[in-house]
Amino acid sequence: MSGQIPKSLTDITTLQVLFANNPLLCGPGTTKPCPGDPPFSPPPPYNPPTPPTQSAGASSTGAIAGGVAAGAALVFAVPAIAFAMWRRRKPEEHFFDVPAEEDPEVHLGQLKKFSLRELQVASDNFNNKNILGRGGFGKVYKGRLADGTLVAVKRLKEERTPGGELQFQTEVEMISMAVHRNLLRLRGFCMTPTERLLVYPYMANGSVASRLRERQPSEPPLDWDTRRRIALGSARGLSYLHDHCDPKIIHRDVKAANILLDEDFEAVVGDFGLAKLMDYKDTHVTTAVRGTIGHIAPEYLSTGKSSEKTDVFGYGITLLELITGQRAFDLARLANDDDVMLLDWVKGLLKEKKVEMLVDPDLQSNYEETEVESLIQVALLCTQGSPVERPKMSEVVRMLEGDGLAERWEEWQKVEVVRQEAELAPLRNDWIVDSTYNLRAVELSGPR
Incomplete structure (x- = not known):
């Protein structure tokens, strides 16, 4: 092959080797110009590409595989780290933690x-x-x-x-x-x-106990109408705890100190929040005895079992506090050879028919005698030795409202006459009245 190489063929890579080694050719892509063309520098010799070695290929493949593995690990690691951080922070969202x-x-x-x-x-x-x-x-x-x-x-x-x-x-x-x-x-x-x-x-008028026994000289005593309203209001509060709460609530420390007075001197039963809750299926709760001397029912003191009827007993003592103005337990009464327990002291005076001596002197005869007698009757019914024979608080509310007290008192007197005659026949000369025995039928007139 000889002669001038066409310009269109000089750009074909596969022909450049043939053109460069053929001395009979001239023109672009060869070592000499054709006749009449200006001289030119020959092109650099063609060096075909060296094929890649095996080790270089392996290195490239490893790099690609490593990148893929790292990416996959990152994809799984990010959610795992986020979940762990969420679990660690979650307890802080619980209120009590x-x-x-x-x-x-x-x-x-x-x-x-x-x-x-x-x-x-x-x-x-x-x-x-x-x-x-x-x-x-x-x-x-x-x-x-x-x-x-x-x-x-x-x-x-x-x-x-x-x-x-x-x-x-x-x-x-x-x-x-x-x-x-x-x-x-x-x-x-x-x-x-x-x-x-x-x-x-905050209760600005304090408790019934403080108003009865610790009032300031400038404070007037509780009048009789206020004491009657306190008796009825506190009975309604206790009745609600027993009959309208689920589970029912047993107070276990009913006393004048736990009955507060609002701005209108209405009774507000307090401290029931510290009582043990009693499931409606249970009839009693066995626990450590809590209460105040003089207010604790005998069966609660001896067995540790409290019930609605232990509250009824404490309420009966509270009624006596309202009537007499005295403490449920007072060693100072020993100075007059009287009983330290308010219930025993009241029973002793009733036995001697000295009802007028029971009434708080602060009342100064400003009270209705028949209403005092009615309140005493309710108190004695509530403090009977047997819890079964005590009325429920809902029944106490009705009696204070004038419904059923006369019938209940008359029935109680008849039963007591028979019971006392049977119990005291062999011991007639040694009979002693105290809070562990039922009082003989008290000669009080019924409600009028």
């Missing part, structure tokens, strides 16, 4: 959970000058919330037990459901690993 001081404001219905700091500020760090009272469950402090509302803060002194937080919360929620005009409404609570506190509305 957070320390009380850091809790946000939480309401359970109308029940508020206060922070400990909030109640410390309200009570001036539980200053002794703000103490309203002391009891077996703890101290009660007067407090003022940030909005100016006055409250009573009960600081419980219970022993802490594992799992007690859940039980406390459950009881608090159950107690908050007991809403009645004659029951002290629970406003809120506070719970920390070391503190249990209950928050109630």
Whole structure:
């Protein structure tokens, strides 16, 4: 092959080797120009590409595989890490796993959970000058919330037990459901690993006990009409606890000190929130005896079994407190050779037909004698030795309203006459009246 190479063929790579090694060719792609063409520099010799070695291919393949594996690991690792972080943070969303001081404001219905700091500020760090009272469950402090509302803060002194937080919360929620005009409404609570506190509305007129025995000289005594309203209102409150709460609530410490007075001197039963809850299927609760000497029913003291009828007994003693103005248990009565137990003292005076000596001197004869007799009759029916023979609180309410007291009292007197004759026949000369025996039929007129 010889002659001038056409320009169109010089761009074909596969022909460039043939053109470069043929001395008979001229023109572009060769080592010499054709006749008449200007001289030109020859093109660089053609070097065909070296085929890739086996080791280089393997390295490239490994790099690709490594990248794919790393990407897959990242795809699975990101969700796993996110899930682990979510699980770790989840317990912080549970309300009771957070320390009380850091809790946000939480309401359970109308029940508020206060922070400990909030109640410390309200009570001036539980200053002794703000103490309203002391009891077996703890101290009660007067407090003022940030909005100016006055409250009573009960600081419980219970022993802490594992799992007690859940039980406390459950009881608090159950107690908050007991809403009645004659029951002290629970406003809120506070719970920390070391503190249990209950928050109630502040009662400016204090308790029945304080008004009967600890009033200031400038404060007038409770008049008879107010005492009758207190008797009926507290009976209605206890009846609600027994018959309208599910599960029913047994108070176990009914006394004048636990009946508070609102601004209108209406009775408000307090401290029922500290009673044990009783399931509606049960007839009693066996537990440590709680109560106040003079108010504790004999069967509760001897067996530790409380029931609605133990509350009825305590209520009967409270009626005697309202009538007499005296304490249920008072060693000072020994100075006059009287019984230290109010119930025994009352029975002794009734036996001697000295009814007028039972009435609180602060009343100064400003009372209806027949109404006093009726209240005494209800009190004696409530404090019978046998719990079975005591009326229910709902029956007490009806009797105080004038329904059925005369019939119940007459029936009780007939039974007592027969019973006392049978019991006292061999011991007629040694008969002693005390709270462990039923009183002989008392000669009181029925309601008029």
